[in-house]
Amino acid sequence: MTDYQLIRSKRRTLSIGIDGEGALVVRAPMRMPKRDIETFIREKEGWIAQKQALVRERLQKADAAQLADGAQVPFRGGTLTMRLEACKRAFDAEGILHLPKGEEPLKHALKWRTERARQLIVPRVDEWARATGLRPEKIAFGNAQKRWGSMSSLRSLRLNAALIHVPPQLCDYVIIHELCHMVHPDHSPAFHALVRSILPGADALRAQLKGWSYVLSMWR
Secondary structure, three states: OOOOEEEEEOOOOOEEEEOOOOOEEEEEEOOOOHHHHHHHHHHOHHHHHHHHHHHHHHHHHHHHOOOOOOOEEEEOOEEEEEEEEOOOOOEEEOOEEEEEOOOOHHHHHHHHHHHHHHHHHHHHHHHHHHHHOOOOOEEEEEOOOOOOEEEOOOOEEEEEHHHHHOOHHHHHHHHHHHHHOOOOOOOOHHHHHHHHHHOOOHHHHHHHHHOOHHHHHOOO
8 A cells, every 4th residue: 555644624525646745645534434545545556656756757857956066957948057166156158057166056046047037037028918918017036836926916927937947938838827817817717718819739838837847846
């Protein structure tokens, strides 16, 4: 039997999920017999194994891009080779990500990522805003571990700076997704229809983006 974490509550149905570390989490009604829970788990073993393999793959990719000399850092669909050296600030040039050696490399790496996000992504937001008429009042960047972006009720757009690591077309998908929340704040059929009308192939791009989720926790 696969190891799992069991969480009981006043819910009426049984559900399973895989957390960010690849562990199986089972949520069950308070009085559901354990034998019924484990029968359900056995029936889902194929699905569980597949999802855990995907999580392990993403964690391996994140580990491979940690702050170490020679690490390969994904960048706009390609890669940068990290070099730890005697420089005052992090910068990229000709396929190399130069990072100050020794003193707070994470701080320098995140600052570089945010600065490059502003340089590369804000112009794309402006282009899509002109094309769609959906212009946010404010654009900000952060380093959330689970979200690519958000749009507030005050039309404030917040994007994850980690979007510089994904291919440009996936970054465009996130931008359009969030701009469409200015019209539909939910994820209703009307919302998805609007996204597809602006960006044909949006569903395929959304599916591809899931494979890049590891960059959200790449530098922690």
